[in-house]
Amino acid sequence: MTKQQANWSPYDNNGGSCVAIAGADYCVVAADTRMSTGYNILTRDYSKLCKLADKCVMASSGFQADVKALQKHLAARHLIYQHQHNKQMSCPAMAQLLSNTLYYKRFFPYYSFNVLGGLDNEGKGCVFTYDAVGSYEKVGYSSLGSGSTLIMPFLDNQLKSPSPLLLPAQDAVTPLVEAEAVDLVKTVFASASERDIYTGDKLEIVVINADGIHREYMDLRKD
């Protein structure tokens, strides 16, 4: 029998966009809930957010099966950490763990694009942004995934973060108050879903602040 299928690939891109914005005393993490493959929508209600610790939330797009494996692995590592240290992992610690976990699979990578948002030990918002093999950077805001090419320049324009090359190092947190940041996130997703076919259906927003974690949803275009 002649071969009919194209060469088999262990990867797929299930699309989706992720955004995180850090403020002085809060962090907003958001992602849409559409999951696609090719031109098909698989489901309109799949959460890309994962609470890794009390003050740490990860948003991931890319290949869903890899993302799920990564989330399960981090949850297991965090459970061990809690047993050993009797406390929740801090967001910067989780950021390093995520980097190491991704690099461990450097030669058969997790095809996942992650942004990690949360509060640091001083209660200040922090965002860490990654590539698929674990190189990461602490930033004030970030966008990753299929709609990031539409979202990121808009955030750059609105938030004007100080250059990371400045000496002494400038603080990267955004000057917005919490409600402004949530509004900005809603705007960028409403815009991205106009042009990116992999972003849409519903927006899931998580706000982390001193009161804990608060979650809200907003409808996006379904076409």
Added chain:
Amino acid sequence: MNFMDSKQPESGLLGPESDSQRTLYPYVTGTSVVALKYKDGILMAADMGGSYGSTLRYKSVERMKPIGKHSLLGASGEISDFQEILRFLDELILYDNMWDDGNSLGPKEVHNYLTRVMYNRRNKFNPLWNSLVLGGVKNGQKYLGTVSMIGVNFEDNHVATGFGNHLARPILRQEWHENLSFEDGVKLLEKCMRVLLYRDRSAVNKLQIAKITEEGMTISQPYSLKTHWELSAFQNPTQGAVGSW
């Protein structure tokens, strides 16, 4: 494709297909599975064709099977891989039963197990060439999920594999609602299966519908759908196509 012409290295992951022990393409395949939640549980439909490439080789393949007490599994893709998965699940259910503690695996647990098996095999570059649909009811909770060959998985109120994703799900999105009665659910599935029968060349007009509720599951006897081929476009498909025979 001639294997002799390929200039790939002799060993390693990309070695010649002739001495490969992996499923690089499927042999006998089943086409779409369609399933939905309805008022009392889950309904699932699949036809009974088994294709050998584009030859319709088998006509009585059962592609939906009961798993344990609370779950129903439907499969499209490589039939032999499906049968191997059934062996894994039989063992899983048997060993779970041997605890004799009154607990039993529900659809959520079985689906999660399948998710890990499929993903684990793709990690070994040795996939089980299937798209699976798992439905069930346990403790009043309806469950419907799916897993692909490479481990992509999700739950939804209605799911479909393969061509069903293109042709059946738009119908389901338009007509599905939470309080579907059994009769309306079957009607909706039959509508989907009829569209698939008309437009998916590997679909055959012999299908089963399976039902699972809190009370238990039943898989129907094979039956056929009423079809209507008398439309003029079906009667004379080459009309207006100059030069066609």
